[in-house]
Structures are given as structure tokens and as C-alpha cells.
Amino acid sequence: MSIALLxxxxxxxxxxxxxxxxxxxxxxPPATQLIDAIERSNLxxxxxxxxxxxxxxxxxASQRSGTPVVLANGGExxxxxxxxxVLMEQRPHLVIDGALVAAAAVDADDIVLYVGADHTGxxxxxxxxxxxRSDAERARVRLVSAPVRYIxxxxxxxxxxxxDGIALxxxxxxxxxxxxxxxRPTLVQNVETLAHVALIARFGDDWYRSLGIGTxxxxxxxxxxxxxxxxxxxxxxxGASVADAVNAAGGITSDSDAVLLGGYFGGWVESGTAWGLxxxxxxxxxxxxxxxxxxxxxxxxxxxxVVETARILAYLAHESARQCGPCTFGLRAISAAAxxxxxxxxTPGDLEHIQRWAxxxxxxxxxxxxxxxxxxxxxxxxxxxxxxxxxxxxRRCSVVNTAxxxx
Amino acid sequence: xxxxxxxxxxxxxCDGHGxxxxxxxxLIELDDWGYPIIRGGPIPQSVLPxxxxxxxxxxxxxxxxxxxxxRR
Numbered sequence: 001m002s003i004a005l006l007x008x009x010x011x012x013x014x015x016x017x018x019x020x021x022x023x024x025x026x027x028x029p030p031a032t033q034l035i036d037a038i039e040r041s042n043l044x045x046x047x048x049x050x051x052x053x054x055x056x057x058x059x060x061a062s063q064r065s066g067t068p069v070v071l072a073n074g075g076e077x078x079x080x081x082x083x084x085x086v087l088m089e090q091r092p093h094l095v096i097d098g099a100l101v102a103a104a105a106v107d108a109d110d111i112v113l114y115v116g117a118d119h120t121g122x123x124x125x126x127x128x129x130x131x132x133r134s135d136a137e138r139a140r141v142r143l144v145s146a147p148v149r150y151i152x153x154x155x156x157x158x159x160x161x162x163x164d165g166i167a168l169x170x171x172x173x174x175x176x177x178x179x180x181x182x183x184r185p186t187l188v189q190n191v192e193t194l195a196h197v198a199l200i201a202r203f204g205d206d207w208y209r210s211l212g213i214g215t216x217x218x219x220x221x222x223x224x225x226x227x228x229x230x231x232x233x234x235x236x237x238x239g240a241s242v243a244d245a246v247n248a249a250g251g252i253t254s255d256s257d258a259v260l261l262g263g264y265f266g267g268w269v270e271s272g273t274a275w276g277l278x279x280x281x282x283x284x285x286x287x288x289x290x291x292x293x294x295x296x297x298x299x300x301x302x303x304x305x306v307v308e309t310a311r312i313l314a315y316l317a318h319e320s321a322r323q324c325g326p327c328t329f330g331l332r333a334i335s336a337a338a339x340x341x342x343x344x345x346x347t348p349g350d351l352e353h354i355q356r357w358a359x360x361x362x363x364x365x366x367x368x369x370x371x372x373x374x375x376x377x378x379x380x381x382x383x384x385x386x387x388x389x390x391x392x393x394x395r396r397c398s399v400v401n402t403a404x405x406x407x
Numbered sequence: 408x409x410x411x412x413x414x415x416x417x418x419x420x421c422d423g424h425g426x427x428x429x430x431x432x433x434l435i436e437l438d439d440w441g442y443p444i445i446r447g448g449p450i451p452q453s454v455l456p457x458x459x460x461x462x463x464x465x466x467x468x469x470x471x472x473x474x475x476x477x478r479r
């Protein structure tokens with residue numbers, strides 16, 4: 001398995017210091033032609049949306065409304081993800097290098113490192129890493145502690161917090177690249193994305209592409225959880241399969257009918273289909289899937305997909321910023337109905353309502369929070385269709401019944 | 408540009424008064440909670456005056472006319 005971001009000292013050693021980082025990888029080269037190299041490397045944003053990185057950088061660089069700012073997003077509010085905090089804990093200098101070279105490429109001056117307040121190890125490592133840098137670099141970098149909330153990592157929420165101390169999404173337009181931190185054009189980029197850039201800047205896009213399998217390019221960080229020995233972070237070549245990632249995490253510990261791909265904003269996939277899926281953005285999208293922020297959660301046998309889905313919807317409804325009506329009321333209603341169906345206490349119309357409402361949320365919030373919930377729900381209604389019917393019409397759960405018989 | 412405009416909405420400003428759906432039912436219906444579902448695409452000339460009235464009549468100034476290409 002190719003590794004790149006997590007090459008170097010073993011995890012037990014903790015954070016790689018600046019001297020060791022420089023010795024191992026060499027100094028950061030200038031950003032000359034970097035955007036072209038990123039384009040050829042086909043790097044996509046690793047925060048969840050998977051937007052082409054080179055396109056975003058060109059857009060920011062072309063703005064004329066002020067000197068741009070780089071916002072390295074390490075908020076990582078996704079409950080199933082560990083990748084950003086582990087990366088920051090172990091390789092903070094890759095993230096800082098990526099932010100510095102991004103700033104050079106888009107003519108930005110200031111850099112904001114936005115780190116989830118509960119990621120204490122990551123916060124400490126980033127803090128130490130900033131201190132290890134030169135006065136000139138340190139003067140440009142600001143470390144900001146992000147409030148512990150799912151929505152805090154949403155890009156307009158991050159900007160809102162940095163500007164005004166309110167970590168809630170804002171209406172667009174203006175988009176961050178138009179007006180973001182301090183009202184200036186802002187490049188918001190996930191910390192893993194920036195770490196990849198730090199390597200592409202040093203070793204080039206030919207090298208980066210060679211890390212991938214087949215036509216895929218580079219590597220990606222994946223948090224594997226659920227029916228595996230323990231939740232772990234693995235780095236795998238892009239183009240490897242879901243099965244490869246799960247095997248890298250130690251393999252499955254029980255039978256499994258379904259896999260949650262992409263985390264709470266992702267979707268359920270039948271295991272039989274999931275294992276063979278290639279973890280590469282474009283082919284996945286063509287099949288209607290997404291790796292999102294790099295989460296693979298394997299549903300263990302004995303756990304009900306309907307119940308798990310209802311639990312996630314309850315979480316997402318609770319985490320809504322409650323600024324937009326469809327999210328505040330629609331998501332709450334969906335969550336309540338899904339909870340009743342899962343708990344075998346459905347009232348007439350619940351399932352029909354859920355099915356109809358699932359199609360009503362997308363695109364109807366200032367941010368994509370309702371879209372994520374709707375996507376997850378739609379996938380659950382497909383993958384667990386029979387189980388939903390059983391819960392709703394017969395008030396029965398095949399999984400719980402099995403467990404009851406076994407005990 | 409006037410023949411290539413669509414309705415945009417600031418979802419945070421919108422409080423679900425529902426005035427817009429009364430003024431341009433051709434373009435807007437309300438969901439189960441009273442919030443507007445907007446028909447996408449360019450607004451036909453014949454409906455444009457009603458759309459303008461909905462924009463100026465929105466109690467929270469959440470509605471706007473915008474070029475078709477820009478999203479939301």
C-alpha cells in the first residue's frame with residue numbers, strides 16, 4: 001500500500017517536529033506553476049464536497065476585491081471521522097506547508113488554522129508546530145479554536161466565527177472566495193487537502209499520480225469504523241477498493257449487510273456492492289456514491305440499519321443551526337417520524353411522509369446540512385427498504401428478533 | 408437580462424410568512440411547514456410582474472430576482 005501523508009515516523013512517536021520534517025522531506029519549494037501541477041494531479045477537496053482544488057485556487061487568485069486569506073479547515077465535526085485530527089497531531093507541518101504554499105499560489109497574506117476545540121491533541125500539535133516556524137511565517141498564521149458543533153466546520157460558519165464569533169452558516173452569495181475572512185477573498189481548504197498539496201509542491205504531479213491505482217491519482221485518508229477491530233485511520237491509494245481499506249483496518253469482525261460510505265453526509269451501500277467499489281471520486285460519483293470526508297463505517301450484524309439511520313437523523317436534526325425553516329422543521333419532522341418507525345411505534349402515514357419529505361429538503365437551506373440528511377435518508381430507504389416496511393407495517397425488527405431468540 | 412431571471416431566496420431571512428406563494432403561485436408553493444418551494448428556471452415574461460410584486464412584498468426581504476446562471 002502506498003502511503004504519503006503518514007510516511008515517516010510511526011504514530012507512537014507523536015508529532016513530527018519541524019527539524020525532522022525538513023530533513024525528511026526537504027524545504028518547501030516556491031509555488032511556481034503549482035496550480036497547474038495540482039490540476040494535473042487531479043486533487044479534489046478532502047472536506048466532503050470533493051471540489052477540484054485547482055479550480056478553486058484559480059477562482060480565489062482571480063478576485064480583485066482585496067488580498068486573499070487562506071483558511072485551513074480542521075474543524076472536523078463529523079462524528080465518524082478521525083482523519084483531520086490525527087493528521088494534525090502527527091504531521092502538523094505538512095498542513096502548515098500546504099497553507100503557506102497555497103497562500104503563495106493565490107497571493108494571500110494571512111493564514112487561519114481552524115481546529116476543532118475538542119481535538120486537543122491536534123490543537124497542541126498545531127500550536128507547537130506554529131511556534132517552531134520562523135518569525136516571518138508565524139506572524140502570518142493565526143490558530144483559531146473551532147466551537148464543538150457539527151456545523152462549525154461548514155465553510156461559511158467557519159468564516160462567520162472567525163469574523164464575528166458566531167459559528168453558524170451564512171447565506172450565499174457572497175461565497176467565501178468573494179468575501180470571507182475580514183471581508184477578503186478566502187480560500188477555504190480542508191487540512192488534509194493542504195497536506196497533499198505540500199507533497200505535490202515538493203515531488204510533482206507525476207510522482208503524485210503514480211501513487212494511485214489505475215487511472216486514480218494520489219492517496220487518501222480513510223477512517224474505518226463499525227465492524228472492524230477498532231476505529232482506525234488508514235491511508236490508501238486512490239482507486240483501491242472499500243475492501244482494501246477495510247482489510248487495511250484489520251478486516252471485518254462480523255457479517256455485514258451494509259456500509260455507510262462518506263459518514264453522516266454520505267449514504268448506505270449494500271455490502272455486496274460496497275466491497276468492490278473503487279475509492280476514487282469520479283467513478284464513485286458516477287455510481288451515485290461519495291467517499292465524503294473519507295469515512296467507511298461497516299454496519300455490524302446485530303445492528304439494525306433503520307435504527308442506525310434514525311439515530312443519525314436525530315443527531316443531524318439536533319445539530320441543525322435552526323436558521324432555515326426547511327431544516328429546522330422539516331428535518332425535525334423527518335427525524336421524529338423515523339424515530340417512531342425505528343422504535344416500532346409508527347403512527348399511520350409516518351413512512352409515506354418520510355419518503356415524500358426525503359425529496360423536499362435538498363437545496364433548501366443556506367448550507368448543505370439538509371441536503372446531507374436527505375441523501376442519507378434516501379440511501380437508507382433504498383438499502384433497508386424491506387426493513388423499513390417490516391418496522392412500519394408489522395412493527396417488527398428482524399435484527400432485534402434474531403437477538404431476542406439468541407438470548 | 409430581464410428575460411433570463413429567476414427567483415432566489417435567502418433561506419435564513421425567510422420566516423415562512425407565505426406571502427410569496429399567494430402572489431406568484433405559478434412559481435412558488437409551500438411545503439408542509441409553510442416554507443416556499445421555488446420552481447427553478449427562467450421566469451416567463453407573463454409572470455414577471457407578479458414575481459416582482461412577491462419580491463417587494465416579502466415581509467422579511469428574503470426574495471430576490473437574480474440571473475438564471477447564479478445558484479440560490
